[in-house]
Amino acid sequence: MTMRSRLFPARLVYPVVACCALQLGVAHAAINEFKVKDIRVEGLRRTEAGTVFSYLPVRVGDTFNDEVAVKAIRSLYATGFFDDVKISAKDDVLIVTVVERPAIASVDFNGTKEFDKDTLKNALKGIGISESKIFDRSLLDKAEQELKKQYLARGKYGAQVQTEVKPLPRNRVAITFNVEEGETASIKQLKIIGAKTFKTQDLLDEFQLGTHTWTSWYTKNDQYSRQKLSGDLERLRSFYLNRGYADFSIENTQVQISPNKQDVYITISIKEGDKFKFGKVQLSGDMLDRQKELESLLTIKPGETFNGEQLSDSTKAIQDDLGNYGYAFANANVIPDIDRDTHEVNINIVVDPGKRVYVRRMNIGGNTRTKDEVIRREFRQFESAWYDARKIQLSKERVDKLDYFKDVKVDTQPVPGTSDQVDVNFEVEEKPTGNLLLGAGISSTDALILSAAIQQQNLFGTGKTVGLELNTSKVNRTISFNETDPYFTIDGVSRSFNIYDRQTDASQLNLGNYKIGTTGAGVSFGFPITEYERLSFGTSYEGTNLSVDATSPARYQNYVQQFGNSTYAILLNAGYQLDTRDSAIAPTRGHLRRLSADLATPLGQQEFLKTTYQEQVYFPLSKKYTLALNGEITSGFGFGGKPYPIFRNVYAGGIGSVRGYRASSLGPVDADGVPTGGAKRLIGNAEFYFPLPGLKKDRTFRAFTFLDAGNVYQSNEKISLGQLRYSTGFGISWTSPVGPLKFSLGFPLNTKPTDDIQRIQFTIGTGF
CATH class of the missing domain: 3.10.20.310 (membrane protein fhac)
Known part of the structure; x- marks a missing residue:
């Protein structure tokens, strides 16, 4: 059949x-x-x-x-x-x-400059266009629209996409998207209608978007983006809610594009409403017999101006506090009651702790190179223990501070089939931790600096750090090798050792014609006291060679005559550090305290004690402004009948101490007027950081004003506040790709005839 x-x-x-x-x-x-x-x-x-x-x-x-x-x-x-x-x-x-149907052998793009090709390929994967997938011609229109959507988000409204499909042997095709990106449309007008209480410019200052300014090349603020506009509208809403306007609303938002698709006009219509105060504020619900403790977390008070941010912070504080006791899914729901007659908003916060849960598993994902134990030893939340939000957040911070990962994400998931268990999932994204750096830099002190460094922060995924560094300038030349094991013992005791050779040519600093060569090696151990505090102890050997001639300062010639060109020291080192800063490069809050002591024992030819104490405090005055204070005192003296070595003298002046004075120029001078430095130093700095006009909340590029004070003193002198030199001025701080850069213009306030003034100073890689 x-x-x-x-x-x-x-x-x-x-x-x-x-x-x-x-x-x-x-x-x-x-x-x-x-x-x-x-x-x-x-x-x-x-x-x-x-x-x-x-x-x-x-x-x-x-x-x-x-x-x-x-x-x-x-x-x-x-x-x-x-x-x-x-x-x-x-x-x-x-x-x-x-x-x-043919298979897709390749996906390529021509004419794409705004995006890298991987970004566009990832965008097309979601609609089924990617290598090795079955080719469906009906998806090409969707692919073209998706690409145009990507360009629309960057303000390129004239972008055109044409698709070319080329048949290949073995029933395959190659897809090529030919893109004409066109010009980026810029915002020509951004207007707010309905603002009566506040100036329009004050409202626009809250926006990321704006019309073209001199900084637009850097901020891209004049490039329209739907996502940025949504964020700006939320910031506008928050601006009013935080100032009492509980009835504020955005009535309408219009975005118009010119016929040539080059200009964007944005008009926002708002209704301010009346200003309100907080009325009655109460907590209700299940507070687990901790009502007083939860009430103490409220930052809102009856009679105060209504503030949406304070209200949100209060509810979050309650949820976080309950999370610290195992209530991972606690809620604090706000029920507002607006009384328009009295212009008050009565607040009832209903607390729902949910069920107390404990952690079943702490899972780690994404670490293709770093060993699990390197991450897991930073955890402060343990498996089979009650859920603790503080410990989980602290665990995330500690993993992030390892600096091995681009991103660290934490997600809490309920365990299926149970009501009292959760899994905490850490997802990390590895980044290269081995660096070969060849670079050049310049500063007003060291002039040209050439550097090379090979460093591996996460050797074979073990968390150990090894490094070789070469650094050269007219003043300082350094070669060093170091190795650090942050977990030399399982309870967090670290071990570090280093070998170094340093050469300093003092003539380049106008300190006299002499050279100092230092060669040393040492080992130290660090002991954690708390999450933010550490003690360190170590020992080291350091040999010093002084090169002098008949034109060198007399004090160096005398030292060589008394002790010889070469001497050595056997040092005992001790230190303490407290660091709660939110960033080591551009901090906005937190505290740094350092105390160190170097004791040259009688086992060597040098006998002295040098101590340094430093305090830094950062105060966030607002989201835009930061006040930073720094204080440092150093003191050294010799014993055993031997003087404090002159080549260990400290200096002041310039960036890092007192700006406006030439580097290392303050303090005592010899008969030839050459600064001698001293065994004691007192430094104080205050800096007020604020965003540059047009850069708003960019922490990597900020301006600052400063007030500096400081001086150095000889070993037989008492520190006298009356001898301090003061300066003030302003500058720019930029976290550049090659390191933190500071430029300052300083104005000394109480100069003496012998002082050496240098108003413009800059450097890369230093803090205060």
């Missing part, structure tokens, strides 16, 4: 296929129904035959008829694997003949 060689071509629309099947069924199929003895699939190249069988609604031994044929064609065509499907039969053998 033989059926038609082509019963139902799949390219027919389904209703037509069904109709044809019924007509043919009357003529033949109703008479020629048969039991399937075997099924054969023809035309396959990539697709497995088993895949086809899994979609067929018929098996060997089943009765085949027109209705089954329609179902089979529909099912196979719906897979998206095939361009055509034909079904025929011969001697009760069902023959399925398919024409496979």
